[in-house]
Amino acid sequence: MKHLALFAAAIALLALAPVVLGGHGLSVMTLTLTNLVLAVGLNLVAGYCGQFSFAQAAFFGIGAYTTAIMSRDLGTGVWINLPAGIIIAGLFGLVLGVPALRVKGHFLAIVTIAFQTVVYLTLVQWTDFTGGQNGILVPGVGETSILGIIRFNVQSLDSYYWLTLALAAVAIVVAWRLVHSRLGREWIAVRDDETLAQAVGVNTTTTKLSAFVASAAFAGAAGALNAYTMRTAAPDDFTIFISSIILAIMILGGKGTFLGPIVGAFILTIIPESLGEFSRYKMLFFGVLLILTITFLPGGIMQLVRNARTRRA
Amino acid sequence: MTETETNMTRPVLEARGIVRRFGGITAVDGVDVTVGQGEIVGLIGPNGSGKSTMVNLLTGELAPDKGTIRFAGKDITGVAPYRRARLGIARSFQMLRMFTSMSVEDNMLTATHIHMKRGLLSSLLNLPSARAEEDEVRARARDLLAMFELEQFAGRPVTALSIGQQRMVELARGVLSGPKLFLLDEPAAGLAPPNVDRLIALIKRMRDEFGISILLIEHDMRVVRELCDRVVVLDSGELIAEGHPETVVNDPAVIEAYIGKGWSRRAQA
Incomplete structure (x- = not known):
């Protein structure tokens, strides 16, 4: 209950952001929340289940192009496109998960890089379907309603921010339930010791696949909504560099901890975007920070928090 | 014969x-x-x-x-x-194996998943039926930990225990899986x-x-x-x-x- 109250307070506080922040600040916050959903999702497969993945941006892209292509070809709205983005990204998560079952460690990392590259190249090359390098323009969410009851008009920057905040809040709740369910315990079991997991009756194949699917579904949701926010889906938003940033967010925050990727998303989105003139060097910043974190603080910021707590206790 | x-x-x-x-x-x-x-x-x-x-x-x-x-x-x-x-068929390992990031209790609980009757969805939604089942399994885990003289360690990280105690956790976990x-x-x-x-x-x-x-x-x-x-x-x-x-x-x-x-x-x- 204490958790729930804190969570509600944090969301309420964040909902007030448009009151104090201007256009740029609000864009940074929207990006922060999008990165949060991506990192929380990645943490499910990489942090809890121990299956490293460099492909989070690919699923992010698959979600975005689902919105873009469905809006263009079928004229469907956000309440169709968002679930569709989740489902289609989840299915592609399964596509990556199956070969990933056969490899571990560095080899798994390479397989996920290959997947990421194939998705990116497909988005660039399949011009008729994806619009190639220019991508696809996406109409705004516009006037919509939830089940015809709560009507609202999503046009302003503020409303896109709120919509992203709502998605982040739902993503956090879903991730919490996943991690604290039987399935979450099985993910951790697979990460800690696969042989032992099998010996106590865990089907490690389906357990790993479920982590890949869940992780991809989170990215799909983020992508489907982000296409509306950006009003476009273009391949360069879904490169391996974006995957690396999401990975850095998770690792700096603390992989395998619940709060880690959430804290990481705020720090690693807001700081580089505040560098102003120097933001062109942000990949350098991420790279150096990632090396330092892995070397000196493998448990990330949450490790510092934990250390401080045990010292106090 | x-x-x-x-x-x-x-x-x-x-x-x-x-x-x-x-x-x-x-x-x-x-x-x-x-x-x-x-x-x-x-x-x-x-x-x-x-x-x-x-x-x-x-x-x-x-x-x-x-x-x-x-x-x-x-x-x-x-x-x-x-x-x-x-x-x-339960087993213990010659070289001790534990879910090293889990508590003693969670190490025990992983062995009970095979017998849980409530579906995964009710576990995800934390429905009362799933919670009741989880409580019941926790109670059984506590009973077994008591039998193996480990009940005071239930909430501890399993790696904080001695090798001898971890061997006992391994046996208790096996018995809990029925x-x-x-x-x-x-x-x-x-x-x-x-x-x-x-x-x-x-x-x-x-x-x-x-x-x-x-x-x-x-x-x-x-x-x-x-x-x-x-x-x-x-x-x-x-x-x-x-x-x-x-x-x-x-x-x-x-x-x-x-x-x-x-x-x-x-x-x-």
């Missing part, structure tokens, strides 16, 4: 003619092992005799080149390890003598109170003598003796396997 074999009811485990080769080496060569209902069977032999290979064949981590394994009347020869666990057969791979390894006495008492209780049949791989002959109804001796992958522990340890072939030819002649003299 030995005396004990005729006495037992339908065997829980029946491995027949098991062969397993690694390249040119035959690690297990046509071995039969049966474990009757409520029986404690010792599997002994010198290092490299094929005991651990045999355990891995029985749990499904390795597949036999020849032979069949029947468990509770079913042929399980090609069945995956996790399915064998679900059918009721197996018909428990394969114990050198449970006394690394235990201090007073703890070995406790271990012997606990293994007896596992059989007597929980009705678990046991296949015990062990080097400590005191444990074998005090617990086993019957002993199977392997040497270089072959079964060289079988019978009551006292008979088997005096068998010249067994003495020879353990300490070599010269010694066995002198021991007989």
Whole structure:
């Protein structure tokens, strides 16, 4: 209950952001929340289940192009496109998960890089379907309603921010339930010791696949909504560099901890975007920070928090 | 037919003619092992005799080149390890294995997933029915931790416990999964003598109170003598003796396997 109250307070506080922040600040916050959903999702497969993945941006892209292509070809709205983005990204998560079952460690990392590259190249090359390098323009969410009851008009920057905040809040709740369910315990079991997991009756194949699917579904949701926010889906938003940033967010925050990727998303989105003139060097910043974190603080910021707590206790 | 074999009811485990080769080496060569209902069977032999290979064949981590394994009347020869666990085969490991990032209690709970009746969805949604089931399983885990004198450690990280205590967690976890057969791979390894006495008492209780049949791989002959109804001796992958522990340890072939030819002649003299 204490958790729930804190969570509600944090969301309420964040909902007030448009009151104090201007256009740029609000864009940074929207990006922060999008990165949060991506990192929380990645943490499910990489942090809890121990299956490293460099492909989070690919699923992010698959979600975005689902919105873009469905809006263009079928004229469907956000309440169709968002679930569709989740489902289609989840299915592609399964596509990556199956070969990933056969490899571990560095080899798994390479397989996920290959997947990421194939998705990116497909988005660039399949011009008729994806619009190639220019991508696809996406109409705004516009006037919509939830089940015809709560009507609202999503046009302003503020409303896109709120919509992203709502998605982040739902993503956090879903991730919490996943991690604290039987399935979450099985993910951790697979990460800690696969042989032992099998010996106590865990089907490690389906357990790993479920982590890949869940992780991809989170990215799909983020992508489907982000296409509306950006009003476009273009391949360069879904490169391996974006995957690396999401990975850095998770690792700096603390992989395998619940709060880690959430804290990481705020720090690693807001700081580089505040560098102003120097933001062109942000990949350098991420790279150096990632090396330092892995070397000196493998448990990330949450490790510092934990250390401080045990010292106090 | 030995005396004990005729006495037992339908065997829980029946491995027949098991062969397993690694390249040119035959690690297990046509071995039969049966474990009757409520029986404690010792599997002994010198290092490299094929005991651990045999355990891995029985749990499904390795597949036999020849032979069949029947468990509770079913042929399980090609069945995956996790399915064998679900059918009721628990095991402990020679090299201790733990879910190192979990608490003692969570280590226990992973072994209960196989028996949870509530669907995954109700677990995800944290429905009252799923919560009730989880509470019930937690209560059973606490009872078993008490039996193994570990209840005060339930919330501790499992790695904070001593190796001896972790061995006890391993046994408690196995019992919690409600197996018909428990394969114990050198449970006394690394235990201090007073703890070995406790271990012997606990293994007896596992059989007597929980009705678990046991296949015990062990080097400590005191444990074998005090617990086993019957002993199977392997040497270089072959079964060289079988019978009551006292008979088997005096068998010249067994003495020879353990300490070599010269010694066995002198021991007989």
